[in-house]
Amino acid sequence: MNRALADRPQPKDCVLNNGEVVSFRLLTGEEEEAVRAFFHDIPDHEVEGFREQVPDPRTVSRWIKALDYGRVLPLAAWSTERTRIVGLASLNRMVGAYRHVAEVYVVVGADHRKLGLGSSLIKELVEIATRRGLYFLKAKVLTENQLALRAFRQLGFEVKATLEDYFMTMDGKTKDVALMLKRLRFDIEEDFFYVF
Numbered sequence: 006m007n008r009a010l011a012d013r014p015q016p017k018d019c020v021l022n023n024g025e026v027v028s029f030r031l032l033t034g035e036e037e038e039a040v041r042a043f044f045h046d047i048p049d050h051e052v053e054g055f056r057e058q059v060p061d062p063r064t065v066s067r068w069i070k071a072l073d074y075g076r077v078l079p080l081a082a083w084s085t086e087r088t089r090i091v092g093l094a095s096l097n098r099m100v101g102a103y104r105h106v107a108e109v110y111v112v113v114g115a116d117h118r119k120l121g122l123g124s125s126l127i128k129e130l131v132e133i134a135t136r137r138g139l140y141f142l143k144a145k146v147l148t149e150n151q152l153a154l155r156a157f158r159q160l161g162f163e164v165k166a167t168l169e170d171y172f173m174t175m176d177g178k179t180k181d182v183a184l185m186l187k188r189l190r191f192d193i194e195e196d197f198f199y200v201f
Contacts, residue, residue, distance in 0.1 A: 032079035094126035
């Protein structure tokens with residue numbers, strides 16, 4: 006059996022800081038409309054930070070049609086009533102010489118921020134990546150996004166570099182990006198004496 010299929014995460018409930026229960030589920034092809042609605046509610050100044058133009062329905066449609074759980078594992082955080090998505094996260098596995106590394110992406114709806122949802126999604130991706138045998142996780146975070154930087158740091162990610170002027174807004178302004186890494190596996194022989 007394909008390991009990516011056998012290793013799919015099971016639905017999991019998560020209690021937020023305000024007591025609300027959200028459900029983490031693997032995103033499927035039937036949820037295209039819910040994904041569109043989620044991105045529609047993200048503020049414009051944040052949308053420009055995404056790799057692709059998610060307000061464009063064709064972008065979301067292309068993502069959904071091209072779902073490949075062996076390479077990209079998308080998780081949706083659903084509201085208590087399971088009527089809408091309140092957060093999205095994905096584990097994007099690299100290829101070739103970097104096949105032991107995955108990049109983490111997390112987006113939390115404006116009405117569910119500062120409730121621990123982003124941290125919970127990151128933690129879930131760390132657990133999945135560890136089960137899948139990955140060595141490293143990486144994330145790119147705008148240095149001005151202190152909330153996200155703090156969430157990643159609290160879960161063991163370290164800033165390895167600050168890329169000055171790496172990100173450019175639609176109106177041409179540049180911003181700095183923190184490249185963050187989390188090591189998931191250690192070589193026992195190499196790291197044994199360092200630990201003790």
